[in-house]
Amino acid sequence: MGWFDTATALFVLGLLYVIAPLLTWAVLARQRSRAVALWCSGGLLFAVATLLASLGRQMPDWSTIVLTVSLTSASCLLRIQALRLDLGRPLHWGLPAVIWAGMTAFTAVTHYVLEQYVLRSLVNAVLLCVLFGWMALTAHRIGRQEHSRNARVLGGVYGLVALGMALRALDIGLHPYGNPYPLAMSGSTTVLALTGFVSVVVGHFCYLGLALDRAHRREKRLVAEQAAQEAQRALHAQLAHLDRQRSIGEMSMTLAHEISQPVAAVLTNAQTGLRGIEQDKLGTEDLTMLLTQIETSARHASRIVERVRDFIKPSTTSMEVLDIGELVREVWGLVSSDLRRLGIQWHEQPAPDPVRVRGDALQLAQVLLNGLRNAIDAVSEGPQRDIAMAWGLEGDTAWVRIQDSGSGLSPDAQIRIMEPFYTTKTEGLGMGYAISRTIAQQHGGQLTLGNDAHNRLGGATLELRLPAVLTGAQA
Structure with missing residues (x-):
C-alpha cells in the first residue's frame, strides 16, 4: 500500500x-x-x-x-x-x-x-x-x-x-x-x-x-x-372556587339568619322612628339615636354580605403579608352564627406577638374555613361541643391548629383523608382537604390532620404550617 x-x-x-x-x-x-x-x-x-x-x-x-x-x-x-x-x-x-x-x-x-x-x-x-x-x-x-x-x-x-x-x-x-x-x-x-x-x-x-x-x-x-401545570392550576382554581361556593351554600341558612338580625333591627328602628314622628313624640336626640342604630345595623349587614361576596368570587392569586390573627377572626366571622346556634364553645389561644405569613388571603381563609366547618360537623352531634383554635411561631415556621372534641378519625380515614374524592360524609364531595393541602403546598407549607394525643379536647387536630415572615425582633 x-x-x-x-x-x-x-x-x-x-x-x-x-x-x-x-x-x-x-x-x-x-x-x-x-x-x-x-x-x-x-x-x-x-x-x-x-x-x-x-x-x-x-x-x-x-x-x-x-x-x-x-x-x-x-x-x-x-x-x-x-x-x-x-x-x-x-x-x-x-x-x-x-x-x-x-x-x-x-x-x-x-x-x-x-x-x-x-x-x-x-x-x-x-x-x-x-x-x-x-x-x-x-x-x-x-x-x-x-x-x-x-x-x-x-x-x-x-x-x-x-x-x-x-x-x-x-x-x-x-x-x-x-x-x-x-x-x-x-x-x-x-x-x-x-x-x-x-x-x-x-x-x-x-x-x-x-x-x-x-x-x-x-x-x-x-x-x-x-402546559399541563398551567391546566392543573386552572382546574385547581376552578375546583377551589366551587368548593367555596359549596361552603357558602351549606351555610346559607345560618347566613340568612345572621343577615336577618341587622335587617330586622333596621326595620324595627325605622318603624319606631316613623311612629314617633307621626305622634310627635320624638325629639332630635331620640331621632338621632334611632338613626345611629339604623346605620350601625345596616353597616353590619353590609359587612356580612361583603364578606360572603369576597369569599365566593373568583380571584387570581395575590401574595401579600398576612396576619394570622386577622385571618382567623375573618374566618370566625363566617362561622360564628353556627357556633352560637349549635351551642359550640369557642376557645381561642392567640400568639403573644403577631404571626405573619406571605400568601393569598382568600386561599388561606378557605383552608381554615374548611377545617372549621369539618370541626363543627364533628362536634355538632356530640355531648361535648368544643373547638379550640391556636396559632404561633416555631423558629421560622408559623402554625395554626384547629382542635375539636369529636370522636376523632378512624384508622382508614387517618390514612386517606387527604386523598381526592375520599369523604366520611354522606353528601360530601371529598375535595375539601385535597384542595386545602394543595393550597398549603403552593404556599411552601404543609397541612396535616389526625388524632393528636396532645389534643386536650380528645378529637382530631388540623395543623397548617407555613413559612413565617419574621420581623426584626422575631428573626
Missing part, C-alpha cells in the same frame, strides 16, 4: 480529532452536560494518542507504545461512559479505572519486562476491539431506546472501527514476527486509519445530532409539562 502514507494519515486524523471535539463542545454550548464533557474529553485523548502513533520511531517507546495504549483505552472508556450516561445507566467509575490500569500495566510489563511484543500487540488489539464494540453496542441501544437515527449510525460507525481493530488483531496473529511499533503492519494500520476518518467525521456529527435531538425532545417535554 505504497499509495497510502499511514504516518501522514494518522497525523491528519489526530488533528481532526482535536478539531471535532472542540467543535462539538462549541456547538453544544446550551446543551452541555456531563456526558458531553466526557465525550469531548475522550475525543481529545484519542487525538493525542493518534498524533503520538503517527510519529512512530521518532519518539521513545514509552510514548509511542505505552502512552498510546493508555490514552486510547482511556478515550474509549470515557466515551463509553458518556453514552452510558445518555442511556441512563452509567458505569461505576471503579470498572473503567481497573480496565485502564490493567491495559496500561499489561502493555508496560509485556514490552519492557517480558519483551513479548507480539503478545502485547495482539492482546491490546483484542481489548481495544472489545472497547470499540462496547461503544457501538451502547450507541445502538440508545438508538433503539430513543428511536434515534443518529445514535444508530453512531453505533454503526464504531462497529466499523471495532471491525478494523479485529482485522488488526488477525493481522498480528497471522504475522507474529512483525515489528512491534504501531506503524508496523501497514495493511491493518491503513484500515484503522480509514475507519478513524469515518469515526471522526461521521461519528462526531452523529453524536452532535444525538445531543441536539435530545435537547429538542427535552424542550418539547418541558413545554408540555408547563
Whole structure:
C-alpha cells in the first residue's frame, strides 16, 4: 500500500480529532452536560494518542507504545461512559479505572519486562476491539431506546472501527514476527486509519445530532409539562372556587339568619322612628339615636354580605403579608352564627406577638374555613361541643391548629383523608382537604390532620404550617 502514507494519515486524523471535539463542545454550548464533557474529553485523548502513533520511531517507546495504549483505552472508556450516561445507566467509575490500569500495566510489563511484543500487540488489539464494540453496542441501544437515527449510525460507525481493530488483531496473529511499533503492519494500520476518518467525521456529527435531538425532545417535554401545570392550576382554581361556593351554600341558612338580625333591627328602628314622628313624640336626640342604630345595623349587614361576596368570587392569586390573627377572626366571622346556634364553645389561644405569613388571603381563609366547618360537623352531634383554635411561631415556621372534641378519625380515614374524592360524609364531595393541602403546598407549607394525643379536647387536630415572615425582633 505504497499509495497510502499511514504516518501522514494518522497525523491528519489526530488533528481532526482535536478539531471535532472542540467543535462539538462549541456547538453544544446550551446543551452541555456531563456526558458531553466526557465525550469531548475522550475525543481529545484519542487525538493525542493518534498524533503520538503517527510519529512512530521518532519518539521513545514509552510514548509511542505505552502512552498510546493508555490514552486510547482511556478515550474509549470515557466515551463509553458518556453514552452510558445518555442511556441512563452509567458505569461505576471503579470498572473503567481497573480496565485502564490493567491495559496500561499489561502493555508496560509485556514490552519492557517480558519483551513479548507480539503478545502485547495482539492482546491490546483484542481489548481495544472489545472497547470499540462496547461503544457501538451502547450507541445502538440508545438508538433503539430513543428511536434515534443518529445514535444508530453512531453505533454503526464504531462497529466499523471495532471491525478494523479485529482485522488488526488477525493481522498480528497471522504475522507474529512483525515489528512491534504501531506503524508496523501497514495493511491493518491503513484500515484503522480509514475507519478513524469515518469515526471522526461521521461519528462526531452523529453524536452532535444525538445531543441536539435530545435537547429538542427535552424542550418539547418541558413545554408540555408547563402546559399541563398551567391546566392543573386552572382546574385547581376552578375546583377551589366551587368548593367555596359549596361552603357558602351549606351555610346559607345560618347566613340568612345572621343577615336577618341587622335587617330586622333596621326595620324595627325605622318603624319606631316613623311612629314617633307621626305622634310627635320624638325629639332630635331620640331621632338621632334611632338613626345611629339604623346605620350601625345596616353597616353590619353590609359587612356580612361583603364578606360572603369576597369569599365566593373568583380571584387570581395575590401574595401579600398576612396576619394570622386577622385571618382567623375573618374566618370566625363566617362561622360564628353556627357556633352560637349549635351551642359550640369557642376557645381561642392567640400568639403573644403577631404571626405573619406571605400568601393569598382568600386561599388561606378557605383552608381554615374548611377545617372549621369539618370541626363543627364533628362536634355538632356530640355531648361535648368544643373547638379550640391556636396559632404561633416555631423558629421560622408559623402554625395554626384547629382542635375539636369529636370522636376523632378512624384508622382508614387517618390514612386517606387527604386523598381526592375520599369523604366520611354522606353528601360530601371529598375535595375539601385535597384542595386545602394543595393550597398549603403552593404556599411552601404543609397541612396535616389526625388524632393528636396532645389534643386536650380528645378529637382530631388540623395543623397548617407555613413559612413565617419574621420581623426584626422575631428573626
